[in-house]
Amino acid sequence: MKATTHTEIYRRYGGELRSRPAVERILGWAGLRMAFRRKLPALILFTPSAITALVGCVMVHLRFMLAERTAEAEGRAATLAARGIQELLGDTAENIHRFIQTEQFFALLTLAWYGSHLIAEDRRLSANLLYFARPITPLRYILGKWLTALALGGLTLMVPALMICWQAAFSSPDWIFLKESSWVIWRTIGFCALWIVVMSSLVLAISSAFQRKGLALMCTFALVFLVQGISLVIVQVTGNPNYGLLSLIENFQAISEWLFHKPNIGTSILRQAQGLGHQPAWNIEGSFWTLGLITFLSWVVLWRNVKRMEVIA
Amino acid sequence: MSEPAIRIHDLHKAYGSVQALRGVTLSVPAGPVGLLGPNGAGKTTLLKLLLGMLEPDQGQATIAGLNPDHAKERLGIRQRVGYMPESDCLIPGMSAVELVALLGRLTGMPPADAMTRAHEVLDYVQTGEERYRKNEEYSTGMKQRIKLAQALVHDPPILLLDEPTNGLDPGGRNDFLDLVSDLGRHQGKHVLLCTHLLPDVERTCDHVIVMNQGTVVRQDTMANLTATSASVMRVETEQDPEPWVQVLTARGHQIHSLPKHGLLVTLPPGTSDADELLTLAAQVGVTVTAIEPQRASLEEAFLEALDAQGVLTDVQDLEPENPAGDEVEELL
Incomplete structure (x- = not known):
């Protein structure tokens, strides 16, 4: 006969259940923990981000250090050399702008990789039966998943960008960066927040439409890069640069240039093709409206799909 | 006699042209109740309707006095009901203890309580040290135990168990039925055991509801059915x-x-x-x-009920996954 121990006795729960548990926070944190559970993808996806941030910090530090040296330099040759390197390194705003342009790609990879499975996996495994057997509304479920996506986007884009700002603040003599260029910090936060909100909404919407993570991942990249290519072709064929508004990448580039008053480092393929150089191809409001529309549509898709996961009419 | 845990009146549900429920009306009494029927009888549909995971085309149901059609009451139901789904729905990458604690917290338990309670229910379902392994590494039997544990974590008064012994070996099935029987008969839970395996119901339930083709064919106590x-x-x-x-x-x-x-x-x-x-x-x-x-055996009562409905059901449909051998025949 099987031995029965004290551990096999059913015990009543003596506590009280909260009427409105912080479902979003619990789901968001659980998603983030799960993301970092697998070491290899985390290493591959976050290392480039970290390296880029490190390089950005070093460049900003060097720039301020050389500025100090230039002021102190006595010889003409030394002054000229320091100025030359300084120009090569660019100013802080330019460095941050350059960093954001590069970092967007890594952030997109990370967000797409982790975000594409957030809802698709629940659908494939019918884990929604576990979640929606709990007092969870579809909106709170979406917010929970969105928090995970926001955190991942924040870790790969906003945190490294703010690290560079932090470095600039501490490396600048007499806090000159904070006194004269604090707008760079606010605009960095603004741009990163915009990018993260739009891209995380899009990635989650795509994830909610598929039951396979791989398909959701492919669809995300197709939407970003394929649409970029298609918009380029349409602009070439029609000669109307406004079709560039179809591309997410072009819109983000236009907004970052507008925010930082800086020409884009590589200048987009689209504008190179159009011979537009560093000039914005369209009114910046158009980019905001486009991104707003993409976010709105993403949430409509997300809501519709998640609602169907909870209640099948 | 105590108040019925579940009341259903004239419930209809169709999936396109397929009519899953055709005017189901029943009162589920307190205690362990078996919802018995062949595959496709509408049992799982009924459970999902009770949890508000499906919307009925017609009719209404109340569970623990709450109506699953109303969004607010639906959330109340989900705090009072523990649901063990039929599908293999455990989230990979998590261990059993993490999953059960997470679901406890989502139901409204404070973090420390949820973790303590997760260990308690995992002890109860006898998972041992295996609770720390990843969900994707578990055997079918272990997955069923974990699914039962997650349904129990918030100590709900009502348990809806959907085909809980599917895929279990004879030993595991016996152990599992002992747990279900204990919950229903000694722990005061209102267990609605939804299955197509007659011996499971015969062993664990005091009351039986027989469903076929979306209707309730017969409902009675086990004692009356096997008088x-x-x-x-x-x-x-x-x-x-x-x-x-x-x-x-x-x-x-x-x-x-x-x-x-x-x-x-x-x-x-x-x-x-x-x-x-x-x-x-x-x-x-x-x-x-x-x-x-x-x-009389439960199978005889079951077949008699189907016969009265004018439906011939292949006996194979009733016990395709009976790993313990032909227990139904033994009962005859």
Whole structure:
């Protein structure tokens, strides 16, 4: 006969259940923990981000250090050399702008990789039966998943960008960066927040439409890069640069240039093709409206799909 | 008698052209109740309707006094009900203890309570140290135990178990049924056990609801369904009973032979006295070693209910995954 121990006795729960548990926070944190559970993808996806941030910090530090040296330099040759390197390194705003342009790609990879499975996996495994057997509304479920996506986007884009700002603040003599260029910090936060909100909404919407993570991942990249290519072709064929508004990448580039008053480092393929150089191809409001529309549509898709996961009419 | 845990009135649900439920009306009493029916009878649909995971086309249901059609009441139901889904829905990458604690927190438990409670229920379902392994590494039996643990984590008064013994080996199935039986009979849970395995219901439930093709075919207590029949006697003899069989047949008794000198004797209509059988046996020199009224099996009651509905159901549909062997036949 099987031995029965004290551990096999059913015990009543003596506590009280909260009427409105912080479902979003619990789901968001659980998603983030799960993301970092697998070491290899985390290493591959976050290392480039970290390296880029490190390089950005070093460049900003060097720039301020050389500025100090230039002021102190006595010889003409030394002054000229320091100025030359300084120009090569660019100013802080330019460095941050350059960093954001590069970092967007890594952030997109990370967000797409982790975000594409957030809802698709629940659908494939019918884990929604576990979640929606709990007092969870579809909106709170979406917010929970969105928090995970926001955190991942924040870790790969906003945190490294703010690290560079932090470095600039501490490396600048007499806090000159904070006194004269604090707008760079606010605009960095603004741009990163915009990018993260739009891209995380899009990635989650795509994830909610598929039951396979791989398909959701492919669809995300197709939407970003394929649409970029298609918009380029349409602009070439029609000669109307406004079709560039179809591309997410072009819109983000236009907004970052507008925010930082800086020409884009590589200048987009689209504008190179159009011979537009560093000039914005369209009114910046158009980019905001486009991104707003993409976010709105993403949430409509997300809501519709998640609602169907909870209640099948 | 205590208040029914679940009330359903004229519930209809169709998936496109397929009518899953056709006007189901029933009251599920307190205690362990078996929802029995062949595959496609509408059992899982009924459970999902009760949790508000499906919207009915017509009719209404209340569970724990709350209506799952109302969004706010639906959330209340989900705090009072523990649901064990049929599908393999455990989230990979998490360990059992993490998953159960997470679901406890999502139901409203404070973090420390959820973790303590997760360990308690995992102890109860006897997962041992395996609770720390990843969900994707578990055997089917272990997954079923974890699914039961997550349904129990917030200590709900009502448990909806959807095909809980699917895919279990005989030993695991026995252990699992012990847990279900304990929950229903000793822990005061209102268990609605949804299954197509007759022995599971027979072993764990006090009340049975038989469903077929989206309707409730029969609902009664297990005692009534398997009541002894005064007109059918199970008899065993020491010698070859052939002379006795001839006499009984001549007097209008119906005889079915059983192995090892056993007989199933159906008394003629209007007769309920077994004394005559013994007298006749003594007259022909046959020694009766055992005689008792024949108890109806749940399968007989089930088939009778389907027969009354005019539906012929293949017995294979009732027990395709019975790993313990042909227990239904043993019961006959």
